Amino acid sequence: MKTGISYFGNRNPKWVKKDMVDIVNHHCNFVLHTFAEYDRIFFKDTMKEIVDISHKVGLEVYIDPWGVGAVFGGEALSQIISNPGICQVDSDGNILPACCINNPKFIDFMHQWVDDAKYTGGDILFWDEPHFYNVKNGWACRCRYCQEEFEKEYSQSMPEIVDEEVLKFRENSIIKFLKRVTRYGKNLGMRSAVCVLPEESSKPNIKDWEKVARMENVDIIATDPYRYHKSDFDTRIKKYANKIFRIAKQFNKEGQMWVQCFSIKKGDEWKVKKAVEIIFEEGIRNIGAWSYDGTSYMSYVRCDNPKKVWRMLKEGYQYVCNRC
Numbered sequence: 001m002k003t004g005i006s007y008f009g010n011r012n013p014k015w016v017k018k019d020m021v022d023i024v025n026h027h028c029n030f031v032l033h034t035f036a037e038y039d040r041i042f043f044k045d046t047m048k049e050i051v052d053i054s055h056k057v058g059l060e061v062y063i064d065p066w067g068v069g070a071v072f073g074g075e076a077l078s079q080i081i082s083n084p085g086i087c088q089v090d091s092d093g094n095i096l097p098a099c100c101i102n103n104p105k106f107i108d109f110m111h112q113w114v115d116d117a118k119y120t121g122g123d124i125l126f127w128d129e130p131h132f133y134n135v136k137n138g139w140a141c142r143c144r145y146c147q148e149e150f151e152k153e154y155s156q157s158m159p160e161i162v163d164e165e166v167l168k169f170r171e172n173s174i175i176k177f178l179k180r181v182t183r184y185g186k187n188l189g190m191r192s193a194v195c196v197l198p199e200e201s202s203k204p205n206i207k208d209w210e211k212v213a214r215m216e217n218v219d220i221i222a223t224d225p226y227r228y229h230k231s232d233f234d235t236r237i238k239k240y241a242n243k244i245f246r247i248a249k250q251f252n253k254e255g256q257m258w259v260q261c262f263s264i265k266k267g268d269e270w271k272v273k274k275a276v277e278i279i280f281e282e283g284i285r286n287i288g289a290w291s292y293d294g295t296s297y298m299s300y301v302r303c304d305n306p307k308k309v310w311r312m313l314k315e316g317y318q319y320v321c322n323r324c
């Protein structure tokens, strides 16, 4: 049984040490460290130290390109989007504040990110919710690289109005990008997990999850259906856990589900423990939770009662670890 938690917001090894022990005491055997652009620029060696501390207490380590290029999930801001000619372009020709995964400069940048993730000593690359920019009026991306690629594939120029072919092209672009970076990671000796957005997400992403599970260098397929405040929370979690379980099994991969430990309303804390139980009942043996200590340190998404959420997760993890 694998149980884990994400960790961010503190880069002081003195306190990391204390928190990693707390994480182990909450029955976790892995930790996900976010490795945003800011961390990479200013904390590279500190991150190495943080990964080392995590390993020393017995935790497996995931490294997450949190918010990198505004292509992945996460609140972290991106600097690379200020580079000329690297961003997505919408169907009206406007430049968007997110990098394009078909842009060779960004692909290069991501390979360098993987090099540094390897340098920190992490075990698993966590490809967190890769998606295209969600344009309000129109669609993306119609940059010169996307147009070139589209023309190569369909022997016609890329339409200005979104159609079935564009949708398929976009999905295949994400898959192609993931193939590149997971292969690059594998060559450096790192495994890869891909976390796909749940179906209801408005961000253009991957709809056919089998394409992810089928990839040679993807070891773990995950999803993160949050929105625990909704009344259908248990049926949704059950549905997604079952879907991940089936697809993972079909392609002989590991299935992983993420549990919401942020923005949990007062009185809803029990849902955290319940979610862990539902996921386990559906056959999943790799569970992660977002984020440490009920995300008490990030006011934007902090739970109403973070301590209680963190305790409920501990109880849930204890329950599933005992059952294994």
Ligand SMILES: [Zn+2]
Binding pocket: 087, 088, 089, 100, 101, 102, 103, 141, 142, 143, 144, 145, 146, 147
């Ligand atoms: Zn593009």
